[in-house]
Amino acid sequence: MRKGNETRERILDIAEAGVLAKGFGATSIDEIIAEAGITKSGFFYHFRDKNELARGLLSRYRGRLEQLLDEIFGRAAELSDDPLQRLLIGLTLFAEHMAAMPGGHPGCLVATMSYQDQLFNREVRGMVTSIVEGWNSFFRAMIEAIIVVYPLREPIDAGRLARHIACAIDGGIIMGKSLGDPTVLPEQMLMARNYVKLMFQPAALHALQREAVAA
């Protein structure tokens, strides 16, 4: 009775590859079942419709990304006690991780679906929204921790800086896809990192520029 879960995972694997490569709408069920070696009935045994497939994909994706973020920023926490350094180190590790992916980042499932959200029902759309909110909260929490330690004369808006990081990443994914250039994403992650650094360490500007040129 665990064979069912194996098949379900195989369907999700094949579907995920298809969606990232071609988009959700262009990834047909016929195509998935052909590659999985099952029949249409088999597919609909596991997923009532394509919306449930989308939910399954998003659920897995969220879990994996959460795990990756935990690993990366957990490692950053090992390397420094300072909340600012943790964020900076984490973003660098994140960028390096993306740069190391063979063939570049495969694409963001959430961004893909967000731009095809008309294909889905409210439940799936709600999932997309909540995942994006989760990312924002994640970065926001880190920035708020920095603000506690780095009391500035004027408080900065943690929310918009957190959103900026997420926007830069999403935008980097899109632009990388549009230009066919896998270096754009890690580059823009580092740009976001440098923004954070500038916000909290204005004196470090020139050192930062040296870094940017060297990279």
Added chain:
Amino acid sequence: MRKGNETRERILDIAEAGVLAKGFGATSIDEIIAEAGITKSGFFYHFRDKNELARGLLSRYRGRLEQLLDEIFGRAAELSDDPLQRLLIGLTLFAEHMAAMPGGHPGCLVATMSYQDQLFNREVRGMVTSIVEGWNSFFRAMIEAIIVVYPLREPIDAGRLARHIACAIDGGIIMGKSLGDPTVLPEQMLMARNYVKLMFQPAALHALQREAVAA
């Protein structure tokens, strides 16, 4: 013989609204012709297939956005001779323009299509790429003009800063769409503006933070 062009434009108008609201794949030809009051044959008289419709949409979109950018940054050029101020003013005007749009920004045709590029042929995909490259070049040229006047000890990479502006805008559009929050886009445009300011005027950090909080 100009009636043909009128119909063609009407088709493009209806299609554009549909694509921005629901995505390209979910905007059916049947739906377009119903709203335009023509028949399927009439549609295919103007557009050989959906790819040609996409090309028509992108072509119009590129032209309009070019015009908008010219207007906004032309106005900025009237307001200041300084290349840095021109970019900063232009980005502020741009953000204000987006914020003023009723119901928020309708969405970026290029980003939409970039994430559904599997639906299109190489010609359309090439158009998407070249439009994105055009935006990058636009901002890059402005940044290079700034670098001439603001000679820094260490040169900064104009390309990646230009791409960052475009990424922040695209990311802002996506996040605004995902969260259903039209304020994200103008907010992130101003974040990009502040980044530029920080890169060239590190001393102005605290003034900038005051701005960010006031906004």
Added chain:
DNA sequence: CTGAAAACCGTACCGCAGGTACAGCATTGG
């Protein structure tokens, strides 16, 4: 070993979408 649930297979069918083919009709500028 057995029996019932789980995990499928096979077949047939439906509606919608994109697209093709082609004949014909109406308007309009030269």
Added chain:
DNA sequence: CCAATGCTGTACCTGCGGTACGGTTTTCAG
């Protein structure tokens, strides 16, 4: 007036998402 231009109408094809439903195999608990 006549030839493009700008359509209409009809018929048809393919592929996709999805439904329905009966039959078969696999798996594990008792």
